[in-house]
Amino acid sequence: MAAAVAVAGFAPVAQAQEEAPRGDVTLRVAVTQEIDSLNPFLSITRTGTDVLRTAFEQLTTYDAATLAPVPALAERWEPSADKLTWRFTLRDGAVWSDGRPITARDAAFTFDLMMRDETARTANGNFVALFESVTAEDERTLVVRTRSPQATMTALDVPIVPEHVWADLDPGAPPTFPMVGSGPFVITEFKEGQYTRLVANDRYWRGRPRIDRLDFVYYRNSDAAVAALRNGEVDLVNRLTPAQFDELADEPGVSRNKAKGKRFNEILMNPGAADSAGNPIGDGHPALRDPVLRRAIAQSIDTRTLVEKVWGGYGEPGSGYIPPVFADFHWSTSRPFDIAGANADLDAAGYARGPDGVRVDPRSGRPLALRLLAHAGTNFDEQSAPYIKGWLGELGIAVQVQAVSDTKVNEATTRGTFDLAYSGWSANPDPDYVLSLQTCAARPGADGKGATPDSFLCDETYDALYAQQVAEFDRGRRAELVKRMQQRLHELAPMVILGYDDMLEAWRSDRFAAFQVSPDPGGPIMNQQSYWGYYSATPIARAEEGGNTGLVLGAVGGGVVLLAGVGWWLARRRAASADERE
Amino acid sequence: MSDAPVVVAVERPRRRRLGRYVAGKVGGALLSLGLIAVLGFLLFRALPGDPVTTMTRGRPVSAAQIAELEAAYGLDRPLIEQFWSYLADLARGDLGMSYTFRVPVADKIAERVGPTLLLVGTGTLLAVALGLWLGTRSAWRRGGRFDKAATGVALGLWSVPTFWLGLLLLSWTSGLFPSGGITYPDTPPDFWSQAVDTAHHMVLPVITFVAVVYAQYQLVMRASLVEELSAPHLLTARAKGLREDQVLRRHAVPNALLPTVTLVFLHLGLVVSGAITVETVFSWPGLGLLTFEALRGPDLPLLQGTFLVLAAAVVLANLAADLLYRVLDPRVRAS
Numbered sequence: 045m046a047a048a049v050a051v052a053g054f055a056p057v058a059q060a061q062e063e064a065p066r067g068d069v070t071l072r073v074a075v076t077q078e079i080d081s082l083n084p085f086l087s088i089t090r091t092g093t094d095v096l097r098t099a100f101e102q103l104t105t106y107d108a109a110t111l112a113p114v115p116a117l118a119e120r121w122e123p124s125a126d127k128l129t130w131r132f133t134l135r136d137g138a139v140w141s142d143g144r145p146i147t148a149r150d151a152a153f154t155f156d157l158m159m160r161d162e163t164a165r166t167a168n169g170n171f172v173a174l175f176e177s178v179t180a181e182d183e184r185t186l187v188v189r190t191r192s193p194q195a196t197m198t199a200l201d202v203p204i205v206p207e208h209v210w211a212d213l214d215p216g217a218p219p220t221f222p223m224v225g226s227g228p229f230v231i232t233e234f235k236e237g238q239y240t241r242l243v244a245n246d247r248y249w250r251g252r253p254r255i256d257r258l259d260f261v262y263y264r265n266s267d268a269a270v271a272a273l274r275n276g277e278v279d280l281v282n283r284l285t286p287a288q289f290d291e292l293a294d295e296p297g298v299s300r301n302k303a304k305g306k307r308f309n310e311i312l313m314n315p316g317a318a319d320s321a322g323n324p325i326g327d328g329h330p331a332l333r334d335p336v337l338r339r340a341i342a343q344s345i346d347t348r349t350l351v352e353k354v355w356g357g358y359g360e361p362g363s364g365y366i367p368p369v370f371a372d373f374h375w376s377t378s379r380p381f382d383i384a385g386a387n388a389d390l391d392a393a394g395y396a397r398g399p400d401g402v403r404v405d406p407r408s409g410r411p412l413a414l415r416l417l418a419h420a421g422t423n424f425d426e427q428s429a430p431y432i433k434g435w436l437g438e439l440g441i442a443v444q445v446q447a448v449s450d451t452k453v454n455e456a457t458t459r460g461t462f463d464l465a466y467s468g469w470s471a472n473p474d475p476d477y478v479l480s481l482q483t484c485a486a487r488p489g490a491d492g493k494g495a496t497p498d499s500f501l502c503d504e505t506y507d508a509l510y511a512q513q514v515a516e517f518d519r520g521r522r523a524e525l526v527k528r529m530q531q532r533l534h535e536l537a538p539m540v541i542l543g544y545d546d547m548l549e550a551w552r553s554d555r556f557a558a559f560q561v562s563p564d565p566g567g568p569i570m571n572q573q574s575y576w577g578y579y580s581a582t583p584i585a586r587a588e589e590g591g592n593t594g595l596v597l598g599a600v601g602g603g604v605v606l607l608a609g610v611g612w613w614l615a616r617r618r619a620a621s622a623d624e625r626e
Numbered sequence: 627m628s629d630a631p632v633v634v635a636v637e638r639p640r641r642r643r644l645g646r647y648v649a650g651k652v653g654g655a656l657l658s659l660g661l662i663a664v665l666g667f668l669l670f671r672a673l674p675g676d677p678v679t680t681m682t683r684g685r686p687v688s689a690a691q692i693a694e695l696e697a698a699y700g701l702d703r704p705l706i707e708q709f710w711s712y713l714a715d716l717a718r719g720d721l722g723m724s725y726t727f728r729v730p731v732a733d734k735i736a737e738r739v740g741p742t743l744l745l746v747g748t749g750t751l752l753a754v755a756l757g758l759w760l761g762t763r764s765a766w767r768r769g770g771r772f773d774k775a776a777t778g779v780a781l782g783l784w785s786v787p788t789f790w791l792g793l794l795l796l797s798w799t800s801g802l803f804p805s806g807g808i809t810y811p812d813t814p815p816d817f818w819s820q821a822v823d824t825a826h827h828m829v830l831p832v833i834t835f836v837a838v839v840y841a842q843y844q845l846v847m848r849a850s851l852v853e854e855l856s857a858p859h860l861l862t863a864r865a866k867g868l869r870e871d872q873v874l875r876r877h878a879v880p881n882a883l884l885p886t887v888t889l890v891f892l893h894l895g896l897v898v899s900g901a902i903t904v905e906t907v908f909s910w911p912g913l914g915l916l917t918f919e920a921l922r923g924p925d926l927p928l929l930q931g932t933f934l935v936l937a938a939a940v941v942l943a944n945l946a947a948d949l950l951y952r953v954l955d956p957r958v959r960a961s
Contacts, residue, residue, distance in 0.1 A: 070812065078919055081728050088685060162694050169694075170686040218729055236737045237911030239811045259811045264909040264918075271796050272805035451924065452674040454683055469684060477686040493696075494689040496682060 069583045070257040071556065073570065074269035074278040078262060082219050082234055084203040085157075085164045090571060093167075095240055095260055098575045099225040100203030103132055103151060103186075108576040109564040111370065111473040112519065113198035117146060117226065118186070123517055127193035128176075132186040138249040140206045141222070141230045148180035153207035155188070157215060164215035168202045170477075193515035195522055199474035201573075228253045228579045238262055255581045270550075273298065279555055282570040284548040285423070286356035297554035302358065303547040303561060303568035304369035309424060309468040310362075310539040311345070311416070311432070313338045317460025317500040319490045326460020326500075329414055331405035336393045337412075338537040340386035341464075343379055344439045345432055351543050354427045358548060362541035364530040365482075366475050369544070369563060372523050373475045375530035383438050390440065403440035413442040417456055417465035420447040424545070425466045459492030460500055467498060467539070473573050475526050476514060482533060483507050499538035506532050547571070557582040648949065655945045662937040666930045667712050671705065673924050677725050680923050699725060699926075712930070721934070722927035726920070731931035734916065739935070741808055742912030745828065746901050749835035754890055756836065757843025761886075762879060764844070765851035776844070784841035792834045792907030803830045806909030831908040835901065839893075846889050851882040884955055891947030895940030 077091040084096050105116040118132040138146045155178040158164045158171075165172070172178075176189040190197070209224045222232040222243075228250065229242035242258040261278055263269040270288050272278045274295060284292070292298050314328030315338065331337055347361035360368060364375035394406040403412045416432065418425035426447060433443040443464070448456075456462045471478045480486060484502035488495040506529060513525040533539075547568045551559065560580035561567040569577035678695045696702040700711065715722060721731035760780065764773040783791075796805060804810070804827045813823040854860070855878060863877045864870075902914030909915070913932055920928040 072811075080726050083728065086728050088681065162698065165691060165694070167685075169691045170688060173688050173690075216728060233811075235809075235811075235911075236734075237909075237915065238807050238809070241811050261807065261811065262909060262911075263806045264906050264915060267793055268796065268806040268907065268909055271800070275801035275805060277805055277810070449674060450922070451676075451680055454679055455674055455676060458676075458679055480686065489689075493676070493679070494692050496679065496687070 067256040069255045070259055071255050071280065071578065071581045072259045072261055072278040073578075074263050074272055074281045075260050076263055076266050076269055076283060078237060079234070079240060079260075082223070082231060082240070083216065084205055085168070085215050086166050088167050091260065094571055095231065095242070096203055097227070097572075098229045098242060098258065098578050099223060099227040099231045100205065101138075101146075101226040102202060102204060103200055104198050105574040106199075106473045106562070106572075108560055108562045108574070110372070111563050111573065112372070113473075117151065117204055121198065123193075123197070127515065127517065128190055130188045130190070130197050132188070134184045134186060135249060136184065138226065139247050140224050140226055141245050141247055142206075142224045143247065144206065144208060145183075146204075146206075146226055147183045148186040149183070150207045151186045151204050152178050152180035153211070154202065154204045157210070158202070161215050166216075171196075171200050171202050193517070195514050195517055196474050196476045199472070199476075201472075228575055229258050250579075253579055253581065255583060258578055258581075273550060273552065276552065276555075279552040280549070280559075280569065281551070282547060282549040282568065284550060286358045286548065289358065289548040289550070290356070292550045295550075297552055298550050299553035299558070301549040301551070301559075301561065301569055303549060304367070304566045305359070305544045305547050306367055306369050306472075307468055307470045308362070308365065308367050308544055309466070309542045311542060312457060312462070312465045312467050312499050312539050313341060313537070314460060314462055314464075315499060315501060315536075315538045317497075318487060318502065319492075320485070320487045320495065321490070322502075323490065325490065325492065326462070328460055329405075329410065329412070329463045330408045331395075331410065331412055332414075332463060334393070334407075335536055336389060337395065340389050340439065341436065341441070342537050342540040343381065343386040343389075344383045344435045345540050345542070346381040346435065347541075347543050348381070350428050350431060353431070354424055355543070355545055358546040359543045360546075362543045364527070365533050365541060366478065366526065366530060367471055367544045369566065370471060370473060370475065371563070372519070373526045375527040375534075377531070377534055379534075383435060386439055395440070397440050401440060402442045411442070412440065413444065414463040416443050416445045417453050417462050418445055418447045419450050419453055419466055422450075422466075428542070455492075457498075458488055458496060460497075469498070479510055479513070479526065479529060482529075482538070483510050501533075501536060501538040503532065503536060506536075555583060557584050644952075647952065651945055651948045655941050658941045659938060662934060662941070663713070663716055666933045666937070667709055669933070670924060670926050670929045673921075677701070677923050677926060681725065721931040724920075724928040725925045726923060726928065727925075731927050734928065735913065735931055735935055738911060738913045738916045741910055742901055742905070742914065744824075745831055745835065745904070745910055745912060748828065749832050749839070749901075749904075750890075750894065752832065753836045753840040754843050757840040758847050758883075758886065760840075761844040761847025762851060762874070762882075765848045765855065765882075766874060768848075768852055773848075777848070780841035780844050783837045784839075786838060788834060788838050788903040789907055791837060792830070792904060795830050795834060796907070799830065803827075808911055827908075831904050831910055834907065835904045842889065842893070843886060847882065847886050850885045851878060854878045854882045857881075884951075887950065887954060888947055891943050891950070894946075895943030 075091045077089055079087070079092045079095065080089045081087045081092060082096065084100055087093055087096055101117045103116060103118040104113045106112065107114045115135070117134055117138060119135045121130060121132045123130050132151070134146065134148050134151065140146055155172055155175065158169060159175060159178070174191045174194055176191050179187050181187055188197070204226065206224050219231070221234065222230050225231065225245070228245055228248045230245045231240065231242050233241040239262060240260045244253045244256050246252050263272060266283060266285065266288065269278065269281045270284065270292070273281045289300060289302070292300055313332050314326065316324065316333040317326040317328055319325050351357065351359045351361050361378070363377055366373045366375065368374045368376070390403060395403040395412065396406070398404050398411055404410070405412060416429060418429050429445040433445055436443045453465060457465050457467060469478050469481065481496070481498035482501045484507055486495055486497045487500060487502065488497055509525055509529045509532065513522050513529065516522040516525060549569050551569070559569040560576040561569055562572045562574060562576045677699065678692055678701060681695065682692055693702070700708055721735070723729065724731050724734055727734055760776045764776050767773055808827050809820060809823045813819050860873055860877055863873045868876070901912060902918055904910065905912045905914040906918060913935065917929070917932040917936070920932060
């Protein structure tokens with residue numbers, strides 16, 4: 045069938061020069077972020093990891109529907125009774141894209157390299173941070189010993205590399221193409237700042253993809269990416285703005301996917317920032333140390349209105365700390381929007397209003413004038429800040445919005461030099477990382493370096509629950525603990541969860557059938573935690589010819605330039621002769 | 627034969643003067659480059675934001691890993707020490723490693739300089755040609771309908787934001803030209819296919835670039851030609867019986883060109899950086915786009931490198947203008 049589609053739908057001209065005979069179906073994906081590196085040990089960008097995930101398998105991946113860990117290179121795994129030793133059994137018969145078998149030795153080599161070599165730890169070093177040893181007992185058995193029990197062992201997002209290729213390479217070296225990999229696609233070409241090309245891996249253990257090529261084409265701005273989708277230059281686009289998404293509703297041949305986002309957006313309330321030793325740092329307003337005040341602020345922000353007005357309805361109002369897209373771990377709650385109630389609470393807590401209507405902190409005597417740090421140029425921040433300023437004004441809090449560069453917000457939130465600040469994180473199917481951001485251990489050194497804190501919370505109860513969940517290997521029981529942690533965060537309110545913005549995508553449905561979203565339903569096609577979206581790409585036959593448009597348009601463009609030149613020359617001649625006649 | 631020694635006697639001091647002139651200008655340029663190198667280091671350290679914080683944000687990293695990264699980049703060392711090693715590396719022609727891309731900065735810049743030169747070079751040539759032609763015609767018939775229309779259009783386009791114009795062109799031409807980039811991945815690798823595809827991709831960026839910048843050449847050319855038109859030597863030329871066309875071409879335009887040449891060269895240096903907006907709209911993989919990307923982070927070595935290259939372009943263009951001036955204008959030679 046694939047061959048029939050190839051012949052019917054695409055011009056063979058462009059492919060005549062290819063070395064290997066292949067079909068001609070290319071899925072062209074527009075990305076708006078440059079790829080930092082295609083070295084699997086180094087790449088940290090969203091786009092870089094998205095590309096690498098389609099080319100390198102991990103031990104485990106995530107179920108397309110539920111996002112629970114499922115077998116990938118490892119066919120099964122088992123922790124020991126003391127929870128410290130993990131035995132992974134690798135799949136029999138899986139091979140690298142060059143035909144050599146994939147064995148436990150490749151996995152052991154990868155992890156061992158990361159433990160030994162600083163450069164190899166750049167992107168995914170945290171996953172081996174608590175490894176004690178890694179050994180390949182035989183071709184199929186990988187044994188990992190950890191220093192403490194780690195529930196995250198089934199979510200090791202580490203691309204396994206072939207030992208026979210990387211053994212003699214510097215782990216920081218730029219890759220050579222084609223890259224020997226194990227995923228559904230093989231990376232064959234990388235054009236700096238332009239595109240990355242992958243071809244179908246004929247030896248992929250799940251079976252060859254239904255398309256022949258996968259191009260990631262870089263567009264600096266999403267308007268250009270949308271134009272490219274409309275013109276049929278690309279087939280799949282994500283990260284659309286609500287306006288772009290709405291505009292594409294009536295576009296013929298284009299379908300849209302409104303997916304639940306994995307990012308939560310929040311406003312931090314500096315609860316009294318301190319360094320890792322517990323010494324106060326930063327210059328947060330002292331009144332914010334009072335949970336009563338923080339809860340009153342949280343109660344005075346109408347997240348529903350923000351979702352409607354700022355995101356045009358493309359999002360969900362704030363609830364638990366883990367976004368609802370990770371249904372197993374999400375704790376659903378809602379804080380009623382009640383400024384009158386919040387006012388009553390503050391009155392009762394002794395925050396009297398001054399003559400200008402601004403409340404005064406009874407302990408420090410300072411008026412409740414708070415800075416709100418926003419990311420300049422970020423729509424959500426810039427558009428929601430006036431609402432928040434208004435609501436908090438009704439509460440007797442004077443908010444001064446400061447829109448500054450992203451790096452400046454990051455710097456202030458790591459050093460504790462803020463009162464209120466916009467923030468947000470993308471969560472993963474395994475919640476460990478975002479949960480760790482609220483622990484005492486996430487606090488930085490005295491110079492504001494050495495760790496990335498979120499809210500500077502340091503709470504014994506929360507930390508105890510955190511330690512329990514990471515050692516709990518039963519998914520159901522772990523989810524219970526994670527929900528209790530979110531409840532604790534809700535009570536302490538070091539942040540207001542504003543909401544989770546949808547991921548808006550669109551694709552050429554005149555060329556491709558619907559993609560596998562993950563999680564299913566409600567998930568995105570691109571930037572999944574696995575490769576299901578790209579792997580599921582299914583071309584549909586098309587009647588008209590389309591492959592030659594590039595060349596035709598090139599000729600047209602050249603003709604236009606030529607005509608302009610001739611016109612100019614003629615005009616010049618005419619002008620000259622007119623001059624002569626005078 | 628007998629008067630040959632006299633010629634040599636006259637030539638020698640002139641040559642010496644030329645040597646001094648060139649040495650002076652080149653020395654000045656080198657001094658500027660040195661200052662740029664120092665400034666490039668200091669300027670970007672003053673930027674808010676810590677590169678390691680930006681790089682590690684949003685992913686799980688331990689304190690040990692952060693320390694490793696800082697050590698690898700040399701960011702844990704005192705500023706003055708970082709400065710000396712920067713200068714020492716620079717002296718060896720080493721621009722350092724990019725934090726984000728993990729490749730030598732020099733390689734990264736080398737990859738990006740070609741597309742920028744292609745876009746900016748083509749654009750500048752067209753803009754200068756168009757500007758000079760329109761400017762000359764406007765001045766020749768100043769006050770006429772052509773003059774009014776051409777000057778109005780030029781000023782209008784000059785004040786249009788590049789970004790907006792680019793997006794407008796993109797939507798107007800809907801589908802006639804590529805939405806971005808420099809080639810399609812599908813284009814066959816042979817020279818002709820690549821050249822045609824590149825030309826096709828260049829149409830919109832070049833039009834945008836030209837539309838926004840040509841006005842300055844036109845207006846300067848027009849102003850200096852208008853001034854020239856009342857000069858007595860044109861009357862002489864006409865009295866000699868030259869045709870209007872010849873008067874314009876042989877006597878008026880060459881004199882009026884001087885200020886325009888200065889402008890062209892001053893801008894030649896600046897256009898490299900001036901292409902940032904055009905490159906951003908059309909995802910043109912050039913230096914401007916690279917600088918833009920490097921600012922997030924900030925990717926210090928990459929910023930230093932692009933800054934150095936962009937600033938050096940301005941200095942070199944100025945130097946070239948100084949030297950060319952001597953050739954074009956006898957008065958500079960005499961002074």
